Amino acid sequence: MAAPPGMSSLPVITGLGFITSIGNDRPTVLRSLRELRHGFEPMEFFGNPNLPVKVAGTIKGFAFPTANWRDWTWPDKFAVDRELLRGLAPHGVYALCALQQALTDAGLEAAALTDGATGLFCASAGSPLLLGHFLDQMHATRGERGNPMGIVSSIAGTLNFNLAAHYKITGAVCGFVSACASSSHALGYAMDEIRLGRQQRMLVVGAEDMTAESIIAFSSLRALSHNPDPVTASRPFDVRRDGFVGTGGAVALIVEDAALARQRGAHIYAELAGWGQAGDGHSVAASHPEGAGLREAMRRALADARVNAAEIDYVNAHATSTVAGDRSEALALHGVFTANHAKPRISSTKALTGHGLSLAGAMEAAFCALAIEEQFIPGAAHLEETDPVCAGLDLPRTSLDEAPRLVLNNSSGFGGSNVCHVLRRPS
C-alpha cells in the first residue's frame, strides 16, 4: 500500500541480480568484493595484436562471437526463449539473466508485475555490435534487406522495449541515456516514482555489451588503459593509473515501496534515502577540472536524504582510473567531505569490475546494498601509490569488516551528468 497523499513513500531494495565480470550471482560477487578479486582477463580486441588495449572485464559463461544470435551461448541455468532472443542484443541476454535472478531474490513471480503498479527503468547505450552489423547489411543490399528486429535489438532503449514486452509491464517504462550516469539516473527516477506514489514497485536494469565495438570506441578518446597486466590495469586514485578497463554485463535491482515490501514479508537490503544530480556545464566529454558538478550532485543527494556529510560511512566513488576523472572526483570529495571535517571510507569498485559505462551506476548501487546487508566496506583494490590529490581521503587498501549505515554512490557521465544516491541500512 502506498503512503497516504502528502506523505512520501520510502523506496527500498528487495532484490538484486548480477551478471558482472566479478561474478554471475550474489555469493560470487560478494566474495569478490570482500576478497578484492578482480574480473579481468587478457583480451585481443578485433584479433589485432597492434591495439594497445590488452585487458577487459570479461563476463564468464557467456559468449557472443558474432552478431547472429544462433552463435550465442549462456549458462544453462538461465532461460532465454527463442521468441525473446530474436529481439535482444548481447547485453539484453545479460539483462534478462540478471532480472531473473533479482526477481527470484525478491520472491516475486512474473505474474506479479503486470497490474500497472510495477514499472521498469533501464539503461544501456544500445549495441554497437548489432547496429554496425545491421547498417553493413543495409549498405550491402542498398536498403533492400533488413532484419525486422534490427532496430529494437540494437538501439538505446532495447532493454526497456524487450523486458517490458516480455514481462508485460503496464506501469511506467522508460530508458535513460546519460552515458556512464545512465543507470544511476534510472535508479534515481525509479526512487521518485515510488516516493511520488506513482508506482509501488520498480525494476531497474543497467546493462552493456562486452564487445570490442563497445569498448574500443573509447580508445580514440584516450580513455582506456594500455596497461597489459590484469592485476594493475584498473587502479583508481593511483598515481600510475592510465585509463579505464572496459566491461559489460547487467545488474538488476528490485525497488519497492517499503510498506508493500513489509506487507509481503520481503527481505530489505537497504533503503534508498535520497538522490541528487547536477551538471558540470563544462565539456562534452571531460570532467569538470574541479569536480564542480559532482560536488553539487553529492550535496543535493545528502540534502535529499537529510543527512550530513559526516554521517556518511562509505562512498562508492565513480573513479574509473582515468587521470583527469579521478582527480576531478577527488577534488569534489574534498569539497563535500574534507571541507566539512568528514572522512568516510572511499573506494572505487571499478578497480575490480572495470568500467561498465551505462551499467556502472546500477552495478555500484547494488554493491552498496550488498555492503550494507553484509556489513562490510569494499577496499580500494590495486591502490599502491595514492595520488597526492587524494591526501586526506580515507582509501582503505583492503575490505573492512565495518557495517556502514549510510552509503553514498557516485556516478558521472558524458556532458557532465553527475548522479549520486544515498543508501541507508534498513531501520
Added chain:
Amino acid sequence: MSSPVSPSVTQLPAASEQEARIKHLPAEARAAFQRFQTGGDTAGLDPVIFAILQDFIPLAPAVPLHEQPGTTRLIDELGFDSLSITEVVFFTEDLFGITITNEEIIQVRTLDDLRGFIHRKVAVRAKR
C-alpha cells in the same frame, strides 16, 4: 533525381555462402538443399522449408511442423507473427534467390500455402 537501382539481393549467392547460411539447420534439410543446388531437385525441398519455419517460429510447437496437417494456419495456430513471417520471407528470398512481395505473402495462410508458394517460386527461378 534518383538513380536506377538494379535488384541486388535476388542474385543467387555463392554456394559457400549458402552453406554458411544453413549450417545451423538439421542435416536432412542441408542434404535436401544440396540436392536442390546440384541437381535442381525442387520437389524434395520440404525438409528445407520446414526447417526454416522451425527456425523462426516464436514458440516451439508441441507437434513437429512436418507432422502437422497442411491446413494448419501459420499465424492463428502456429503462433507466427508479422515479424517472424518477415524473417522467414527474407531468409527464403536470400537462400533461393527469389523475390516475395508483400502482396504475395499476405495470401499465404497455411503450411500447404507456403510449401506450394515456395515450390512454384523456386521452380520458376530454376528454369531461368
